[in-house]
Amino acid sequence: MNRPLADEIRPRTLDEVVGQTHLLAPGAVLRRIIESGTNANMVFYGPSGTGKTTVANLIAQRTNRTLYRLNATTASLQDIKGIIADVGTLMAPGGVLLYLDEIQYFNKKQQQSLLEFMENGKITLIASTTENPYFYIYSALLSRSTVFEFKQVPPEEVERAVLRGLEIEGHRLGLEINWEKEVPLQIATACGGDVRKAINAVELLCQSAIPENGKLKLTSEDALQVAQRSAMRYDKDGDAHYDILSALQKSIRGSDPDAAVHYLARLLEAGDLLSPCRRLLVIAAEDIGLAYPQAIVITKACVDAAVQLGLPEARLPLAEAAVLLATAPKSNSAHNAIIAAMEDVAHGKTGEIPRQLQNVHADTTGFDNRQNYKYPHNYPNHWVEQQYLPDAIRGARYYEYADNKTEQAARRYWEEIKGKR
Missing domain, CATH: 3.40.50.300 (P-loop containing nucleotide triphosphate hydrolases)
Incomplete structure (x- = not known):
């Protein structure tokens, strides 16, 4: 054997x-x-x-x-x-x-x-x-x-092994092997940097070819069939899975729609529908955020449509979401605000909730029925100055307006209103 x-x-x-x-x-x-x-x-x-x-x-x-x-x-x-x-x-x-x-x-x-x-x-x-x-x-x-x-082997290096494999396989079969010009590089490219996959493809391609006059002719079409999908490196529990998801998010964050749809395609080609759905929702909140608040609404609609459609049609609404997010203005201000707030909470920086913010049932204890909460809607512009943070962290700043049109408009609006005493 x-x-x-x-x-x-x-x-x-x-x-x-x-x-x-x-x-x-x-x-x-x-x-x-x-x-x-x-x-x-x-x-x-x-x-x-x-x-x-x-x-x-x-x-x-x-x-x-x-x-x-x-x-x-x-x-x-x-x-x-x-x-x-x-x-x-x-x-x-x-x-x-x-x-x-x-x-x-x-x-x-x-x-x-x-x-x-x-x-x-x-x-x-x-x-x-x-x-x-x-x-x-x-x-x-x-x-x-x-x-x-050890890194994935580039196609031009894999091609050396493919040519050597073709030579050895010809000797083993006792036949002259001819191939269309693009076949070696086609196999080398399709293997995704895995030399073993490339050599296995060579062996299968040669063994499946039909001899004619003592010769084997390897065609580009056959090579494509043998090597199809072999470039995929994907394991839902492995590094490759998280690397692709990370690349998807970083491409969208970097406003590159071409890279975004490329990494989305790799996930979908591997049959993974739920991971990109979840990640796109995260991106809408983390990286686009308040610069374009409608982004998460549109993304949620695209994700719902994708789940209902299933693959392969799901690629259409997910591509729409990926391109939208990649080309949308970016803001991580809400992300930074919640991270900073959670760090304070994790380190015990909390304090007692101000009396005026406590639930109204606290007034029934009989100790103090004067809550003194000011209902903002009863005041001009639906705002009134009062303390909301606990005394222990009074004056803490977690949210900073980002420099996009939407948040800057909100900043100007509230500066004007809160400037009126």
Whole structure:
């Protein structure tokens, strides 16, 4: 049975690794560490298919330590104890190099079981994760390790691997392979920076092509079918999900409607309807706010329509909301006001509610029936001066008028009225 092409094409030297030049280029820190043979505990963080396992294998080749591999999705505490039991024996006389894939799936106790042996140098740990290690990895383990971030591989780098994969697959099939000019870059672009996905697409494309006169012809249309949707990196509980939502909000806050609809499209293409609905409502209140108070009303109508329509039609009202919010004037004055007020409350800056603001039933206690509340609607311009904040924070300022037309109009209105004594 043939090995998977992605396994057969795996680089055997650092120079064959595509991408990650910030880590592996001549003179880069990680490359110097690997070439020196230093036994350092490391955490490789980044998307799948970017070379984490490959680099770990290359490190293993340069050490005289026994290599153990565990995947945290299936490994148990007993597996760790079994590895530790081999330390110092004939099974691992020079110590253990442990490659632990998907470490984020290990609980705190499982991670802690490695600490003593990492401390005394009997275990050198290389852990990989697709999630932010500072959220998922025990701090004591992180303090003994160096984190290296692997990034999505750019299409021009992935194309090198695709061309190499096409060459190897031709040898394996014993056929000459021809392809339309745009096919390699098309596959490289569609994989979303995941080299493994690109190589799997190459293998599937070649195996599905029909030989003619001892040759295979790969077409752009077939490549598109094989690679479709493969560029999507999305996990509702993973970093990619929150990265896209963050990019959506920051694009709208930055008044870029093109970027806004791009990130909205990525969410909808992944079949996620509720997340963008909730985030657009947040944006309307947090980033547009009082500069255009109708924005949240319109956004709510668009969200309601989207939920009622469902996908794919939901894309239309949500796109309308995203473009509206991106092109609307911006104000975070209400956001800043509530944050400041909640900080005071959280720190105990409250005080007793002024007597005149207390509920009217307080007058029935018999201690004091003179509430002295002034009803603003009984006064000119529906306003009268009286104290509203507790004595403890009297004079506190949480809200500041922002410099947009709507809030400046409100400021002028109230300055005129409150200026009349």
